[in-house]
Amino acid sequence: MKKLFLFFLLIKALQMQAQTPKSILLFSEKKTDYVISISASGSPYEKTAMEIIQHYFNSVSGISLQDGGGKFTIQLKEVGDRLSPESFTIKNKGNNILMEGNKKGLVYGAYSLVEEIFGCRNFAPGEKPYCPALLRLEIPLPLKIGEKPAFRFREVYSMAETDREYMDWHKLHNLEDLWGIWGHSFGRLVPESLFKTHPEYFAFYNGERHSTQLCLSNEDVFEISVKNLDEAFKENPDAKYWSVSPNDNSGFCECPLCSSSNLKDGGNQGSLLKFVNRIAKHFPDRTFTTLAYNATARPPLVTRPEKNVIIFLSNVEIARTFPVDKEASAKAFRRNLEGWSAKTHRIFIWDYYTQFTNFLAPFPNYFTFQPNFKYYQHKKAAGVFAQLNGPEYGDFAELKTYLLSKLLWNPTLDSDQLTEDFLIGYYGDAAPFVKSYMNKLYGFAVAAGTNLDIYGNPVNNYRDFLTPENLDELSIIMDRAHEAVETQAVFSKRIEKLRLSMDYTYLQQAKFYGTRKHGIFTKNGGNWEIRDGFADRVNRFVQQAELFGIKELSEGGISPKEYGEQWQMIFTTGVRDNLALNSEVQFEFPFAPEFPANGVKTLTDGTPGYSDFSFNWLCFYGKPMIATIDLGKMTEIKEVEINFLEDIRHRILRPQNVKLEYSLDGEKYTAAGLDQLSPPEEEYTVKKIKKLFKNLNFEARYLRVTAENQPALPEFIFSKNREPMLACDEIWVN
Template sequence: MKKIFQHWTGYTLTLALVLATSLHFKPPASGGIELVSNGKSEYTIVVAPDASPQVQRAAGLLQRYVEKISGCRLPVANQPATRNKAIFIREVDGLKYDGYRINTLPAGNLSIEGGKSRGCIYGAIQILDKYLGCRLYSPRYKVIPSSKGLHLPTLSESDSSVNSLRIVFTLNEFSRDEDLLDWTRTTNRFPPFADNYYVHTFTHRLLPPDSFYKTHPEYYALIGGQRVPDQLCMSNPDVVRETIKQLRKDIPLQPDRLYWSVSQADGPLYCQCPDCQKTITEEKSVSGPIIRFVNQVAKEFPDKIISTLAYYYSIVPPAVTKPLDNVQIMYCGGDLAAWGRISKHIYVWDYVVDYFHYQCPYPSLFMAQPEVQSQVSKGANEFFIQGNIDYGMEFAELRLYLYSRIAWNPNVDVSATIDEFLKAYYGDAAPYIRKYIDRITDAYEKTKSKKPLIINTPPSYYQDTYLTPELLKEYNALFDQAEQAVKGQDVFAEHVHFARMPLNFAEMEIAKHNMYGPTGWWDKTGTVRNKKMDALFDDFYTTLKKEGITDINENSYHLDDYKKHTLFTTSNEAAVGNLAWHKKVMTDSPLLVRMHRFYTADLSMLTDGARGDAATRNLFWLVWPYKEFNVTVDLGKVKKISTADLGAEWGSGTTIPPASVECFVSTKENKDFTSIGRQEWHYDQQKTGDSDWRYVYNFKTDTKARYVRFHIIRHDRALSGRKKGMPAQTLLDEIEIR
């Protein structure tokens, strides 16, 4: 202990003397310091013997990257060597959040001071990035200069963020690259959140149905008269006790983690038992039972921050109960100012991503800044910007570069930041990429009142706004120029071509929506295939495969599955020989238009000759909210038929085929129907075949008919899994009559 104390005392005295004399220090006329000269250095990186992990990391980064640039490895020690110069790195009080100070000291020494979180790291990186030219743009593209001499100007600068927590959501290679995350001044979720405790923990982590539902169904939400294992009953004191019990087991396993989520499962349903309903009435909000519940948990763990959601049904703050000081509100919508008036910790979840279609052109680059600025003005200072940054996401590298800088400084010059990145990442193609970004953004801004960006929507949704055929032609012309500008420049050419893939994706998906015609996969007869679409697909698949892309949406939807589904959906088998192709469809239960995943109520989707797949269900599947209904197709005239097929999606959770379908035929208009068979679907049936996402009700006959009617009865509730007991939904696709 004595030796350590002496080392610490020596470090403190040395730095104190240097700082004191710096008040009278005048830099040499030449200015600055020679950090490395001819591959050698007089400098030692000096840290305290008991330096914190962030100080040690800052020293390690500086040492490692200076060596990468110059070949010179600066020693790290607790005191400067005799007659050597020093770079002092230390934590200090008084710097906000991750703030830092960098100052040149007497005799050419250097001081890097940081706040108690990551300020020292960011100070070291500021020197490496701004002054030594080390630039990290992605896990695979890092610019490290090479020079045997490194000069630093006289430095006196500081910086800090208005936001204490800044997480730009990264995945896979991006999330594993600690240097890249530090360069962009953002972090992963884990830490600061505990592993497996980020969000939706009620039934995923705290009270999993597999462990409790069978013996204690009363722990779970009462919905429609049944206990549903997807959500918890907030008013049950045993649920509180079990939650605290589980946290007492888990917190000691991760003692350094500050944030622990106690939050509702995903989805719109909540407990409707009398006690929960009473609290909802008293609090004038469904969030009331949640905040009361979470407060009881947070009281038991005063040194931790217990995080919960303001999401779906819980976005309105309670009227009576305030969150405890160690409760974090993870805000996902609603009145932020109202939450800010009652909550100490507001963590904003900003959505700037298309979950289901990573490759969809999604002009949201300019949306994040005004959102963050507004949210900061209302009291938020913790941010999660969900960009799903990963290879395969449109402009992933640019989004990380931009969003992280907005999170650090909400008033950053967005346009200049974009230009800075484009020049570094796309070289001579940068002006054309910028023109593309500006053009698609302008097209969206002019039409957003008609169709704003909505998470989960496919390119075809925007085919009459910012993805019209005319605009796609303009966009592709700009990329033609961009690719020509970097022809023969391997790295930049690869970057540009990969950035073009969202346009391929948009054209292919829009063509699926217009399968038979000039912009589709087939001509209007359904017999001549559009070779351009196959070329776009081959380019798309080959390019993403070469880049090692596996997932192309948030639900781990694989590129190879996309290939399988695309080949299935773009087959003409549902058109050629199908007597129902392009025939009129009628129903006694009209559909409502949905502006989200299933946005169409167009009955012609059932006879458009395009079978639904597991990825583009919002293109081809119609969702039916009714328990019992009829769907009738008019063949136009009496025809001989041998089979009648109706497809239904066989997904997971609540998306299951109907309980039964009965098929009727008639030669007369809307009367005298005769049954040709009835089929049932049971949850224990096995999936078979290549299209295992789709169940087909197949009826064989030998008769004549003009009208073919399907009488459909759906299951009331999901029959298995975590969604067991929740209302089931029926999704139908192609009717095929032969």
């Protein structure tokens, strides 16, 4: 009897297996048995998800997916907190498909269905998604897709933020949707305008009050902050986060009460976190973020964040060549993350993925994305703000935005496969060459020991991974990429856009080389001329940059049009006569090694500096510039011109005074002129300060120029640990 029962069970199981479909046919030859349905009440998320699926179903099949009357159903259901936040599932029940999601998770699920089942791709913000035209779509069973985010906050600050569908497709957040007050917020909490009447609200150091930061132990500062926050809550009641964070400068308060807090907690993070905690306790139903950045990056020794406080930890100081878990310069950041993690798991990471000073500069950091996010996930970080170049275009912007977006949602995805998928879909037949270019560029950086610096410059990389020889090799690869797609307009334009990085690097480095090989000018029969084809190359770069909609070449920087105008000035000025050209120079105090320019030859190489201090300028921290020039023989001197840079934002200031002396023998010097300069003002336009000693009438072999640095940084850019910097590009003698 028992054997007979088992026999019937086996027969039943085989019958059920035979009835279970191995796949479902979603459509074939412009016919479908499927309809789509949502609940009777139809939540906003259900309606949006339905519209998404209907639109892309039509794109791939050429037919409409109706909301009733079919044989089988794609059912969409918002299930609230039955699933974790933003998560979703997609599964089959026989031939029916059920998609469930927690609020916005249902929208994310719709886009995952469109991508993973329909085969569509959204490669780049502002561009139309790609969808294949299919005659038939069969889905293997069982259908089981279930996803939830690796991080609860995910933002890629890039061109993505100009395209709402791209952000939803790739499951990204936007700070403007989440924060009522974002970033450096002390100025919002207690306006700087109160400084004149209430200096006691602000930081005390060097014996007096300054408006750089707040005095966090002042009771009125707390009360004013609470009042202003309460008003902000009413204006934006749906905001999820509120930032209570220092201003973006140093100059923290050192009054006795603030100093006592800082002493107990090992730094400025002490008084800051106590202040943030107090506000968090006052508003227990609100969530606050605070920046652990520069002077507040280290975890406090004693104080712990309240449960409604999130620590926003920055790694602004590290190089980007290697992942953060291996990068040598990230040691302090790793230690800070470990320390904060011991106190709270409510940590967001503020990470950086572009070169802010040169958006178009080659910056091959794409192989660090996945290991970085895996590391943050392992350390239980709750969110990541991955900062690219905002709405502006930068090097490999489309690929970087795509990879960062995908991996922020799920760091375990196959990064190589994601890259391959993108390159083939976005660059077509040029994909193998673009991949070769990527690998070669990163290989050059690693082999040369390059520290990829978010505030670097491709000019200074002429010494390591962007040598003329390497640029030539990379250019050949890009030529082949273009040849592979030159008859395909869409792909061809994308390669031209990608190549702007090489063109920009070539032009920038030419400013450094000047009259030397690879420079702007060449000598022809005793006259300096612009190299053949160079002006055309500048014009072509400007035209293409404008054609591709590029507005800024750096953070807060100039436009392509202004860049072209700068080049026209360079061409018009040409090469100046200079009796000191190629003369030997000696310095009493060394120049800053991180800005070596052309070394000791910089001041007499005939190549002027431009608005960017990081090349063609010799810089001196705190100390005066005392430069002695050996003209090689007795020379009649009528005029001496010295140019200095003033870039207030980067704390580069005009000198206090400039003194000119001359000598016949290099031992005994005679004064030829002394000029006292006016103090620097709070004006952030980068400009040259020219000091001209004219109507001179002496003969000398040696000239000595002494430029005294400012004694201290002015109040408006004060930094306790920074000294004024002086920058000089050339000494012109006639």
